[in-house]
Amino acid sequence: MWLLTQISFRDATKEAGLDEPLAGMMGHGAAWGDFDADGKLDLFVGGFCDRPNADYKPADGPVSTRLLRNLGGRFERTRQAELHARTSGAVFADLDNDGDLDLVVANNAQAQARRTDEPQRSAQTRRCALFRNDKGTLVDVSAECGACPDDLLTARNIGVLDHDADGRLDLLIVEDRFTRSPRTRLFLNAGGLKFVEKPLLSTFHGLGLAIADLDGDLRPDFFVAHSNRLFLSRGREVRDPFDWKPVDGEDWPCGAAFGDVNRDGVLDLVVSGHHDPARVRLWLGPDFREATVEAGLDALVPTKAPHCEIQDFDNDGWPDIYVSAAWADGTPLVWRSLGAKAGVVRFEPPRPMKDRMAYYPAGPSGDYDGDGRLDLVLVNWFGGRSTRLLRNESAARRWLDVEVVGRTFNRMGIGSKVRVTKAGALLGFQEVTTGYGYASGQRAYCHFGLGDAAEVDVEVTLPDGKKVVKEKVAADRLLRIEE
Numbered sequence: 001m002w003l004l005t006q007i008s009f010r011d012a013t014k015e016a017g018l019d020e021p022l023a024g025m026m027g028h029g030a031a032w033g034d035f036d037a038d039g040k041l042d043l044f045v046g047g048f049c050d051r052p053n054a055d056y057k058p059a060d061g062p063v064s065t066r067l068l069r070n071l072g073g074r075f076e077r078t079r080q081a082e083l084h085a086r087t088s089g090a091v092f093a094d095l096d097n098d099g100d101l102d103l104v105v106a107n108n109a110q111a112q113a114r115r116t117d118e119p120q121r122s123a124q125t126r127r128c129a130l131f132r133n134d135k136g137t138l139v140d141v142s143a144e145c146g147a148c149p150d151d152l153l154t155a156r157n158i159g160v161l162d163h164d165a166d167g168r169l170d171l172l173i174v175e176d177r178f179t180r181s182p183r184t185r186l187f188l189n190a191g192g193l194k195f196v197e198k199p200l201l202s203t204f205h206g207l208g209l210a211i212a213d214l215d216g217d218l219r220p221d222f223f224v225a226h227s228n229r230l231f232l233s234r235g236r237e238v239r240d241p242f243d244w245k246p247v248d249g250e251d252w253p254c255g256a257a258f259g260d261v262n263r264d265g266v267l268d269l270v271v272s273g274h275h276d277p278a279r280v281r282l283w284l285g286p287d288f289r290e291a292t293v294e295a296g297l298d299a300l301v302p303t304k305a306p307h308c309e310i311q312d313f314d315n316d317g318w319p320d321i322y323v324s325a326a327w328a329d330g331t332p333l334v335w336r337s338l339g340a341k342a343g344v345v346r347f348e349p350p351r352p353m354k355d356r357m358a359y360y361p362a363g364p365s366g367d368y369d370g371d372g373r374l375d376l377v378l379v380n381w382f383g384g385r386s387t388r389l390l391r392n393e394s395a396a397r398r399w400l401d402v403e404v405v406g407r408t409f410n411r412m413g414i415g416s417k418v419r420v421t422k423a424g425a426l427l428g429f430q431e432v433t434t435g436y437g438y439a440s441g442q443r444a445y446c447h448f449g450l451g452d453a454a455e456v457d458v459e460v461t462l463p464d465g466k467k468v469v470k471e472k473v474a475a476d477r478l479l480r481i482e483e
Helices: 120-125
Strands: 002-004 007-011 027-033 042-047 066-070 075-077 087-093 102-107 129-134 137-140 155-161 170-175 185-191 194-198 209-212 221-224 229-231 252-259 268-274 280-284 308-311 320-327 332-341 344-348 357-359 375-378 388-392 398-405 417-422 425-431 446-451 455-461 467-474 477-482
Touching (some): 007 332, 027 102, 042 087, 087 155, 102 155, 155 209, 170 209, 221 252, 268 308, 280 320, 320 375, 398 417, 398 455, 417 446, 467 477
Parallel strands (some): 398 477
Antiparallel strands (some): 002 007, 007 388, 027 042, 042 066, 066 075, 102 129, 155 170, 170 185, 185 194, 209 221, 221 229, 252 268, 268 280, 308 320, 320 332, 320 357, 332 344, 417 455, 455 467
């Protein structure tokens, strides 16, 4: 067990049955989601399958994507949605509003194959994929859905949003710069798992992605890392606060996540870097003033840190900041929040960042064992290492999960804003989303640490602007708000 002051994780990879099915995978993307609707989080993991066979030892060759069913703390391979591709990200989302989660897979395809052996050759050109969920059976509808066109090549992050406020979830897919004319693509949901592309006002590439309603107009805004551009729903683009002066040609901003780090009811932004060493930067909303140094986040990470999240891992009521990097003993890099004094929030790492660390391209959080503490899956890229499932065993504190179920708006409640208070004081503010950070998909709900609060008041602003208020909600439970 590795102690992070008051945050602790234990490697549960082998006992959870994930060591064998993921052995040898050159992993790059992962998503949590309850695809079989049994109340337990399942896991999808994918990677690059176009390298020489020897690169995948102990496997004999390229390892396909894996959909792993959660049987109650232990996972089994389903042999569904298995692709040989260059998988760079994934999300589960209910795109047809039928109550079950479909699967979108971002593949970093090349226009032409350079390999002659199989499955490496076909993996190089495999485009993005969409799987319709038919009561727990995933059916490949990529060819006819319209959201996986042949000219969508170097895909990275997948955003899920209702761009046109029609009650159906749309897809925003980010292309990286390593193609002739890179561009981020918006696909509007026409119903029946059919999508129509809507051209964006400008052309830009990126890596990670974060989506939230920042200006309060009930329409989603989004930030694309690497280009480091914020796009507001009124057609306005913001660049100035997010200037990133690279130290060299590969110092790329990568992961992006919105969250209320100082509990003032306004969303802030964290961006992490795909560079060795990596920088992590914090901008405070609503004007996005940089607060990296004053927050204690200015130390360089001694490896790449592509994925990032803002989550309360010790359930003390203050959101922590995490990036997908870990020390040799498996300790993940989580900056624990020390709270705010005089309006300034401070964070501390688990140890001085001097020793060499390993990076993991994807690393979504998810409470796979349902104990109210967020766990981590760190998806491995390098040969000789393995993907890790880290079980959160921090000291027990109160918590609350809030899920929103829509009927006239999207079934997943994406875009709902949740405020939790105690005696009128704000304990937390979040927006329901998924696909934030980099190459990762999370369960679309809001997790709040409550410290020692046994009951709280909850206010939910639905995507259509209507409010739902629940008073004296008991802690340590999932609160489901249905329209």
